[in-house]
Amino acid sequence: KQEVTQIPAALSVPEGENLVLNCSFTDSAIYNLQWFRQDPGKGLTSLLLIQSSQREQTSGRLNASLDKSSGRSTLYIAASQPGDSATYLCAVGPNAGNNRKLIWGLGTSLAVNP
Amino acid sequence: NAGVMQNPRHLVRRRGQEARLRCSPMKGHSHVYWYRQLPEEGLKFMVYLQKENIIDESGMPKERFSAEFPKEGPSILRIQQVVRGDSAAYFCASSPPAGPLTGEQYFGPGTRLTVT
Numbered sequence: 001k002q003e004v005t006q007i008p009a010a011l012s013v014p015e016g017e018n019l020v021l022n023c024s025f026t027d028s029a030i031y032n033l034q035w036f037r038q039d040p041g042k043g044l045t046s047l048l049l050i051q052s053s054q055r056e057q058t059s060g061r062l063n064a065s066l067d068k069s070s071g072r073s074t075l076y077i078a079a080s081q082p083g084d085s086a087t088y089l090c091a092v093g094p095n096a097g098n099n100r101k102l103i104w105g106l107g108t109s110l111a112v113n114p
Numbered sequence: 115n116a117g118v119m120q121n122p123r124h125l126v127r128r129r130g131q132e133a134r135l136r137c138s139p140m141k142g143h144s145h146v147y148w149y150r151q152l153p154e155e156g157l158k159f160m161v162y163l164q165k166e167n168i169i170d171e172s173g174m175p176k177e178r179f180s181a182e183f184p185k186e187g188p189s190i191l192r193i194q195q196v197v198r199g200d201s202a203a204y205f206c207a208s209s210p211p212a213g214p215l216t217g218e219q220y221f222g223p224g225t226r227l228t229v230t
Contacts (some may be wrong), residue, residue: 036221043223044205089157100209101170102219103148104157 006105023090118222140210
């Protein structure tokens, strides 16, 4: 059974720092991995989608890497800003036919202090 | 192209009442997923539907919960005889016919259900 773990659960950093959020999964037979952002009381914003055949994806100040064999993904945020404060969620799409239901970590709550 | 729409955004029900949550997928999308986020817990898959078909309902509670995605109209998640433990945020996601192969899901803003 696939399990997704995110470390740390919470992180507080001063503005401008580069930071890394970690996601690990127990079953390496995944189809893809997605990183989302969730603001308090709000919906989910997709940040990056990495297919299982890919090693990384980049969007602006965000870079996500995937090491399928070791069951790990990292989300790197460069030059953090107060507007980056949110909960970051990692979700794995299992390799199960055409059903791409996502399995989620509990998230990392990030606070970037001005 | 409007995104995934969910309504209502907030829903308050008393114990024992019925809750109906609606999800209109993005235009051209024929696959809908429902997820539930309980307070202080992660998101959990509930059900995956295509038009007029339930593909996977392995995450649905055995009783009181049902979902449909008719040929016309939005997908409906229905909770009968709600209890306090049903209070949560319910998110809907949709994907295009190619979606299951690329895995990309687009999420709505969620419906926050409060049972009093």
